[in-house]
Amino acid sequence: MLPTKSLDVLRDFSIFKDLTPDELQGLGRIVVERRVSRGEYIFMEGQTREAVFFIRRGLIKVFKVNEEGQEHVVSILGVGKMFPHVGFFDDGPYPGTAQAIEPSTLLSVEWLQFDALLVENPSIARKVMRVMGERILQLQSKLQELAFYDSRDRVIALVRHFAEEYGQVQSDGIHVRLPLTHGEMADMIGMTRESVNRVWNRLRREGVLSGHRDEWVLHVETTNSDD
Helix, strand or coil: CCCHHHHHHHHHCHHHCCCCHHHHHHHHCCEEEEEECCCCEEECCCCCCCEEEEEEECCEEEEEECCCCCEEEEEEECCCCEECCCCCCCCCCCCCEEEECCCEEEEEEEHHHHHHHHHHCHHHHHHHHHHHHHHHHHHHHHHHHHHCCCHHHHHHHHHHHHHHHHCEEECCEEEEECCCCHHHHHHHHCCCHHHHHHHHHHHHHCCCEEECCCEEEECCCCCCCCC
């Protein structure tokens, strides 16, 4: 349970932004704070889904493993994000594995307790479902746009996403600290590691990007061009 003085932190998550103080009180009674170390697993793909998590600090990687045992990154999530994306309205197993990329602080809500809260408070259900609907439409729009991008544009779109979500503006550009390989980036945008590496090196030659894999700098506004 969150202490009363910490309830406002719930408003940092878009899914709860419209809740009244009384509704936040009810939610706070079933929220548990959890700290995880770098490399620690929050849940494994296929496990019975018990809770939904919200990131207060840190970074979480969500990935799936194919029949050959290879990892395929689904998403990298930072502060203010919820996972798994199926949220509270599905009782299936966890669709992927979640692992902390760095020491993280999470808020967890058992979905059965949340379901009971929604039954008791239909107004919360309406507000939460409205926000989730908006997020689904945004995701669909991004996926549709990505389908028409060439390889350069896909990498640029990913760079912009990371810069917007995790970047820190400094005098020489936007610094992004993410310990991701080009193979993991490729998984996220439907490309091969070699293609991402080729585009990445081109952007470095053009002066758009600099730095190393774990921390790189976006220097200028990227523009579309032929691959």
